[in-house]
Amino acid sequence: MSTNTTARSMGRSPFVLVVGVVLTWFIAAFLVWPNVNILIATFFPDGSFSGRAAEKLFSSQRAMKALGNSFLLAVALSITVNLVGVFIVLVTHYFRIRGSRILFLGYASTFIYGGIVLAAGYKFIYGDKGIVTTLLVKLIPGMDPGWFSGFFAVLVVMTFATTTNHMLFVANALKGIDYQTIEAARNLGASTWTILRRIVLPMLKPTLFSVTILSFLTGLGALSAPQVLGGRDFQTITPMILTFTNSPTSRDLAALLAVILGVATMLMLAVMSRLEKGGTYFSVSKVSSELQKQDITNPAANVAVHAVAYLLFAIYTLPVALIVLYSFADGAAIQTGQLSLANLTLDNYVRVLTQQSGLRPFIVSVVYSALAAVIAVGGLLFVARLLQKYKNWVASAFEYLLHIPWILPSALLALGLIVSYDHPNPLVGGAVLTGTTVILLIAFVTVKIPFTLRMLKASFASVNSSLEEAAAIMGAKTMYVFRRILLPLVLPAAAAITALNFNSLLDDYDTAIFLAHPLVQPLGLVIKANTDGAEGTEGIANTFVYTVLLMIITGVTMYLVYGRSGRRRARKQLPMESPGPQASGPVLPGTQAPGEDDAARPAAAVR
Amino acid sequence: MRKLQTLVAAAVAVTLLAGCGGGSTPPTSTGEATGAPAGGSGDTLVVYTNSNGEGRGDWLAGKAAEAGFKIEIVGAGGADATNKLIAEKNNPIADVAFGLNNMYFSQIKNEGALEAYQPAWAGDVDKGLADGETYWPLVKQAILLGYNSDKFTKEAAPKDWTDLWTKDEFKDRYERVTGLGTATAQLVFAGILSRYRDDSGDLGISDDGWKQVEQYFKNGSPAVAKTDLFARIASGEVDMGQMPSSIIAEREKSFKVNVDTVIPTVGVPLAVEQIALVKGTKKKEQAQKFIDWFGSAEVQGEFAQKFNSMPVNKAAQAKANPDVVGFFADLKQQDIDWGFVQKNMGAWVEKIELEYMT
Known part of the structure; x- marks a missing residue:
């Protein structure tokens, strides 16, 4: 670990200060204030606490x-x-x-x-x-x-x-x-x-x-x-x-x-x-191998x-296969468990995809989820790095505050945002946020913070700190070290986190129901309208169709983030290695992140 | 720089978002879709409803457009829509809300989120079905106990809800709810508990009344998530349970079962779907015109024809399915003090969830 990890030393780095100010504002405005508001309204309904x-x-x-x-x-x-x-x-x-x-x-x-x-x-x-x-x-x-x-x-x-x-x-x-x-x-x-x-x-x-x-x-x-x-x-x-x-x-x-x-x-x-x-x-060898x-x-x-291994394979894949199959069956068959191949039709898909709203909710959800996923990971890259480097009470306090979204159900988080920002609020420059397209994005980013932070911090933790020290000794600036040494090492993990965040936000209902702009409604609301209430026959069939459609989107996401970027990285950054698949694992060829060529890569970068 | 890239990506995506704002809605709203409060988005009326499923939302939007209304329907379950309207009362986004029942609307009214308005068709509906001031009735729905008529004759079938847990032959043969979040379940309990009103009892209900609730949960077969009651009837797991009147015909067909309904001597509880003007709407005149249009005999009649509903508007009943109208003509409505129910429902739900549901 670096030696300067006290709270006081944090104040000396301009990088830390900038991140700190932005983070403090964000936590105050979107994590603490709305939730304190809703909790006060909940526990002190008439101004006095009730132990009821x-x-x-x-x-x-x-x-x-x-x-x-x-x-x-x-x-x-x-x-x-x-x-x-x-x-x-x-x-x-x-x-x-x-x-x-x-x-x-x-x-x-x-x-x-x-x-x-x-x-x-x-x-x-x-x-x-x-x-x-x-x-x-x-x-x-x-x-x-x-x-x-x-x-x-x-x-x-x-x-x-x-x-x-x-x-x-x-x-x-x-x-x-x-x-x-x-x-x-x-x-x-x-x-x-x-x-x-x-x-x-x-x-x-x-x-x-x-x-x-x-x-x-x-x-x-x-x-x-x-x-x-x-x-x-x-x-x-x-x-x-x-x-x-x-x-x-x-x-x-x-x-x-x-x-x-x-x-x-x-x-x-x-x-x-x-x-x-x-x-x-960490491994102590200076030239590590794959x-x-x-x-x-x-x-x-x-x-x-x-x-x-093969038994587990069967357990994992059977449900997926059946869900895809059942998505072509009618709702009554799904619920009574009577599946016959003759009854499989495309009707369910036609019904879902020819609604008036058409593809628009899909696009809205993809854009919102992608934005939220990228913003959460992009912003927290700096934060996770600092929290991992500085282990003192200030850092711990920040870390715990960033986990607030894990404490409250997302419906309460959403209600908190509404009651806090339905009037001009100085915390956001006097703007009114309810009824805008921004408020849902804020909520999406917020709910993904704890997961993103945990996983990013873990991936920074598995980076060998001697690389950084070596770079610093050779005169590299903080941002340079971050950009050229740390970032490439945690990027595969960051990409995976982004993809998971994206996937999990696609069909969000709990937050969107309260915060979505009426003219920009995401997929979750449409799914709910088509699958809920009295469950009925169409409702249940629609659930399966949406699941399969989401599988396709999330599958493509995982492929884009993993399959492709991984391969590209493998070629671009590791020219000295034979990119043979035998060494790097099946579908994720280039994602062998931290460590595997620790010595080679940063050295090249510093040079 | 990475951050710069993120910013650019964000900017691009925001523009995209704004772009899809105009995708299938009138182009007037494109500009305002980003950032500006919904209140200012052209003259599109924002309509909240829990009654948009099964194609009803699309149908309504189409009809409204023909009549010259630009509307955007925001669908949400009854409880969600209620909470949303209440949470947004300081800066409302909706202009009109409809489909919620009288219990939900009286809750919203108590929070001061509704504006009084007397629709043009107020004279054509029974004022007793609403508050006669802020929310107005559109559609009636009976909350019934239905049973598999292939297994039980009318004589052998239960005569009332209370038979389910007092007579051995029905024990474990009826489906009971696993949560009281839905309007249908709440109305069933409103119907049962109202009979045991006792102002000295816990939450206005006598001990005997609470005992009924206890027995209901003890002797019923718990509902299964994502499995419709009719599916369970079809497979023989259970024979009876709660059902709103509007779904019966369609479910009988899909699951190939025959269901008959019980009309207890005290009558059955009615859920009445309402419409109301949201307080603070910036398009009041337009919203009022929409309410006048939607509740009119013509539109309600077409709606009833299309979705098998029972319109409250007397002039609309001529167009509704005659079987449905006939059913409601014979139906005895249970006399429920809605003021009492509304005041206590929250506490009842809480007590039942905490103490009786197992």
Whole structure:
């Protein structure tokens, strides 16, 4: 770490000052002020505090049970997602597995879809009328067709649904590992398992910590999987929060529940930050080399790993295949689970795509999401860098403030923005923001800040600090170091974050419903109008069509950001290497970011 | 510089956004779409509604354009639209709101977000269905208990909601809600709880009334997300549950089931969809003209014809589906004190969610 990390030293750098001023304004105007406003309106309805909410909640058996379930799920997911996530990353990027490119594509299916349709997809397969269940019941007479429900089912579905961050970020960090350390260990007689445990996993620590926080958060906020598969016994707290948010007289309960979840998330964050301080491991070699795929030497283990890898592949891909298939069926067939190939038509697509609004909501959403994703990542690049470099109380305070959007449900964030900016407000130069196209963009950027920050910080953390020091010694200025050394190293991660932000904002409803300009309505509102209310037959079919259409958009996004830019980078920046695919992993050829040519690249840049 | 690139990209995209502002709406709005408050965007009326699904929004926009109104429909669920109108009351974006029921509108009115207006057709509707001042009735909807008539004869079927949990043959055979966020569910409970009004009881309801709620949740089969009640009836999981009158005919056809409805002796609760002028609209005159047009016998009649709805406007009923009109002619409406219900609904929902839903 750099030596100047005290709060006072921060004030001496003009770079820090500029970023600091902008950040302070942004946090004050869009994170603190609106949310303080809405929380005051919620908890002090008549100007005096009422403890009503806590009393009501803590005496409600259902609320306490649901809250307990959410926490249980959060803790369980933090473990299971890491297990599955690390396994699939190793299978696709570390071990030599036959067909790893195909496996990667299967595991990557979670990049492009999620939510209620994903849960429904699993239900088509393992639910009481599902394909696998029907098969199993025939094989094992007396088996309970309702086996796939409750906590177990929710955990399984959510585990497989949320390995996206592992596939993107952990894989990325893995590729940054210096192969020489692995070779050295092997020469010293270390087994495959020892190398994994003592070298590979420790190097992945910063990234694993970050994705663990995300898994925890996903578990806490679980909504659709418990609704579809939880049954009577396993319902979570989020549906209750949403109901209470919508009812003005119960909004204090929603806010209190959200704050409880928020505080838990912050505690998790604090614990993880503490663990993270325990040390990040870097390779000490000055000329590092690229990771090469490892053979699994034990034949039995090799067969077992292959078998599990392909089983997981089937689990990942079956729901997607069925969702695409069902999107051509009529709504009644989807809900009763009776699919016959003869009944598949294009009617659903014709209906959805020939609406009066046509493609416009798609364009609006693409533009809004792209802008928000780029602004969030672009702005936070500087911030994450500073937070990672300066470890003092000022930096920590900023970091925690930037996580505010994780504490409150997005509907409350939106309401906060409305009540704060429906009149000329000096914080934004006396402008009125409600009814403009800007306010939704602000909200979109805001909700993406915590995730962006966490992942960017993790990727800065895995950059070897000696590079920076070397550049500084040779006289490079702060901005120069940032631009020519750090930026190229974190760019793959930044691109992945941008793509994920973009994808997740495309069908946003919770924020857009309150903030969208009436003439520029994004896709989420149209989807809601076509899928909700009395669910009916068309509604459910439309849900599937929109899911498939979104899959196409998000799939293209991932390809553009990953497939193409990665390849281009590989050619442009690493001319000295043979761009052979054997070394760089299947679909993400050039994304081996931090470290892999640490020594070569910055040296060239400084020269 | 990276930042510069971002800025340029942002600028380009904002221009794009402005461009699509004019995509399918009248070109007059293009300029103002970026930055300017919606209130100033040409003379396009902004209409909030929860009644835009299943093609209704597109139909209305088309008809309105023929009549010379430029409207932009913003669709949102009942609760969302209500919260939005209330949150925006200091700087309203909408000019007109319609489709929400009397409970939602009275909530919005209490927050001072509606402006009084007497539409030209006020004489053609039953004033008792609204407040006779700010919001005016358009469409009636009965909230019914429906059952699979292939399984139950009229005699064997339940006679009232309370039969569901007091008679063994219906236990676990009816679908019960898993959340009280929807208007339909709230109206079902308004209908049940109103019968047990007791000013000394908790939230104005007697202990016996709360016991009914407890039993309702205890003995019902919980609704399944994204699976329609009719789908569950078709597959035999359940045989009965709550349903608004307007959807029955279409769902029977799609799921190939036959459903009959229960008319309890106390009658059935009605949801009445309303229309109102938003306070602070900058296009008041235009908005009032729109309300006069939309609620008129002609437009309501066409709407009823197209979407099988039951218009409140008496002159429009001639054009509506005769089966629908006939059904409502025989229907006994439950006598509900809406003032009482509206005052307590928030607290009821909260109590039920916290204490009785399992």
